[in-house]
Amino acid sequence: MYHREKYIFNRSPKFTRPKKDKSRPAFIKYAIKMASSIDVARTELNYIIQPKDPKTGILIKRKRRLNEHRACAMRAIVIAMIYHFNITSDLVQASVEQLADECGLSTISKAGNKSITRVSRLITDFMEPMGFVICEKVWDKVIGNYTPKMIILTPLFFKLIGISSQKLYNAKKQQLGWINKGLVKKGLKKINFLEARRRGKDNRIRGIFKHRHIKHIFYRKHIKAKKILALDEKEAKQKILRALVSRYSIMELTNLGPEGLKKQINIEYYYLRKLATSPIPNFY
Incomplete structure (x- = not known):
């Protein structure tokens, strides 16, 4: 006991x-x-x-x-x-x-x-x-x-x-x-007092909504990053590559070139690792 x-x-x-x-x-x-x-x-x-x-x-x-x-x-x-x-x-x-x-x-x-x-x-x-x-x-x-x-x-x-x-x-x-x-x-x-209270309440609600939505978005990204990093590194980077190809225009991909694209994949992979291992912060 x-x-x-x-x-x-x-x-x-x-x-x-x-x-x-x-x-x-x-x-x-x-x-x-x-x-x-x-x-x-x-x-x-x-x-x-x-x-x-x-x-x-x-x-x-x-x-x-x-x-x-x-x-x-x-x-x-x-x-x-x-x-x-x-x-x-x-x-x-x-x-x-x-x-x-x-x-x-x-x-x-x-x-x-x-x-x-x-x-x-x-x-x-x-x-x-x-x-x-x-x-x-x-x-x-x-x-x-x-x-x-x-x-x-x-x-x-x-x-x-x-x-x-x-x-x-x-x-x-x-x-x-x-x-x-x-x-x-x-x-x-x-x-007057009534209007001051109403404004204060409205501001508080707006602040709560803003911080709550930021936290919600962060949480969704956090979970998504963990799912991607659960994959083999090669497979994870292939997934990142497909996302980048769909994100950029043909002209932007041409300007990046193979080396630039590879560098961007590594940057995204590092970002996902950091996001997946970071604790969900307080958004007061």
């Missing part, structure tokens, strides 16, 4: 700012400081609030105390969510996968598959039913399934870290003022 402590990965997760660290608004810095000064997994709200099913609104029975492994994950994830929070749209501008990676909560199996279950379950099974976050998905017509969750932080989330609704509203009002100042300079109309 396995004991739980033997298979829990990273018992002390901590949020690490992304390499492309960006300057954050004063309110975000303040919120991170507040969240870091308390134990967000053990505050009074976690014991007072009765969780509800996000879809039906039916109360969910649960244990009064988060187990320590989930509590540790929550302490890190709350900081990560605040860091990526967009004040005017209420959106966390990061995917669940990105949050998991930055908190050291992603795991890789021996087969090379990534798992973000620990974070996904924390959000789906606890933070959303408690009312700290709202999760939304959008149908992707190109790939034929739903996009990753879009995470919205609620006023209750900020109450959890000791920030009142009024202080949150003041921060949103100030941020909107800066946005409208920039719009006026460009000769454009001012926007």
Whole structure:
């Protein structure tokens, strides 16, 4: 029998700012400081609030105390969510996968598959039913399934870290003022909170679609490269040759000549080897 402590990965997760660290608004810095000064997994709200099913609104029975492994994950994830929070749209501008990676909560199996279950379950099974976050998905017509969750932080989330609704509203009002100042300079109309949230949501969806499609294209090329390289080298290069002949015009093939074509085949073969052995990157 396995004991739980033997298979829990990273018992002390901590949020690490992304390499492309960006300057954050004063309110975000303040919120991170507040969240870091308390134990967000053990505050009074976690014991007072009765969780509800996000879809039906039916109360969910649960244990009064988060187990320590989930509590540790929550302490890190709350900081990560605040860091990526967009004040005017209420959106966390990061995917669940990105949050998991930055908190050291992603795991890789021996087969090379990534798992973000620990974070996904924390959000789906606890933070959303408690009312700290709202999760939304959008149908992707190109790939034929739903996009990753879009995470919205609620006023209750900020109450959890000791920030009142009024202080949150003041921060949103100030941020909107800066946005409208920039719009006026460009000769454009001012926007209200509702429009700012809609624009933020639209931008987030566009970003998700873009990165998702890039990842999907890379994955398809990755699989195709592995299939070609599973062949004998001579057979693989013959396949590349046929592809090049169909790609180039007669004039282009003539200009290349036998040596040029041979060189191009070797370049393509090297590229396929690199593509086949490269791990699928994160496209945040």
